[in-house]
Amino acid sequence: AKGGCPKCRGHHRSQAVGAPRPARGAMAGPFKRIDPKAVLNALAKGGAPALGALAVVGGGAYVARNGMYTVDAGHISIKYNRLSGVNSTTFREGVHFMLPWFERPIIFDVRARPHTMNTLTGSGDLQMVNISLRALCRPDPTKLPEIYRNLGTDYDQKVLPSIINEVLKSVVAQYNASQLIMQRELVSKMIRQRLVQRAKDFNILLDDVAITHLSFSPEYEKAVESKQVAQQQAERARYWVLKAQEEKKRTIIHAEGEKQSAEMIGDAIKKNPGFIELRKIATAKEISNLLAKSNNRLVLSTESLLLNLMESGPADAQGQNAPAGKR
Secondary structure (H helix, E strand, O other), X not given: OOOOOHHHHHHHHHHHXXXXXXXXXXXXXXXXXXXXXXXXXXXXXXXXXXXXXXXXXXXXXXXXXXXXXXXXXXXXXXXXEOOOXXXXXXXXXXXXXXOXXXXXXXXXXXXXXXXXXXXXXXXXXXXXXXXXXXXXXXXXXXXXXXXXXXXXXXXXXXXHHHHHHHHHHHHHOOOOHHHHHHOHHHHHHHHHHHHHHHHHOOOEEEEEEEEEEEEEOHHHHHHHXXXXXXXXXXXXXXHHHHHHHHHHHHHHHHHHHHHHHHHHHHHHHHHOOHHHHHHHHHHHHHHHHHHHHOOOOOOOOOOXXXXXXXXXXXXHHHHHHOOOOOO
């Protein structure tokens, strides 16, 4: 107020100038903004115990986050230590602990994995063979530290292509092209035995080895096809020759049978002239049976049925009994 005492006005002015102003954005009451300087000052006043507690909490959180790892089913892990190197102990599936920064896990997949390899090689008779092989491989679980030291986790890509090529070329060169086709099971067995031995040198296990594809050059396939066609034609010609020989034999045998039949008939006629009449009767019976089964109605004479048996009956008998002059 303007009407106050000058001393009182000066006193109030001094209080207004000397009083600290509240910080901008500060909240009144118990909910005040945290001041980092105040926190540092409190820690400095608290001394080493407060810093130790903070370090323990932070270290525990770091260890809890980075000190555990999980090994899935079908996998095995080993540990690499920055001080001692690769540890020889293996860890199977489950949760495991490690020292953060000092140790790190190395996880291997120990399940069988397929690996297919194609190669072009030559057979024993200098024919080019395109062969495909499929192998199921996995690392030796007891040799994982050694595998990691020497080959790494991609051991199969480093080892299998070279040893498969080597074994395929050495085995295929021992057989001809025809033997590779006819003795495929034996060839596959030999390849498997040699591959298993070579893979053991690198601590790799092979569960199965099989030849999936085997083919030759187009020229060789055409030659094989032409050979097969020629063999088939030769077999067909041999068949026709044998058939002609059998036909010849059959004709000769038939002719000999006809000859013997004619001789026997002639002898029978000479011995008994009634043989012809018996044959006529048998033939007439056959003709009559056929006509009886037919739907057509026919009237035939005895001459057509070969039944004119009386032509040489009494007349011939009289002629035979007459004197020679009257005949």
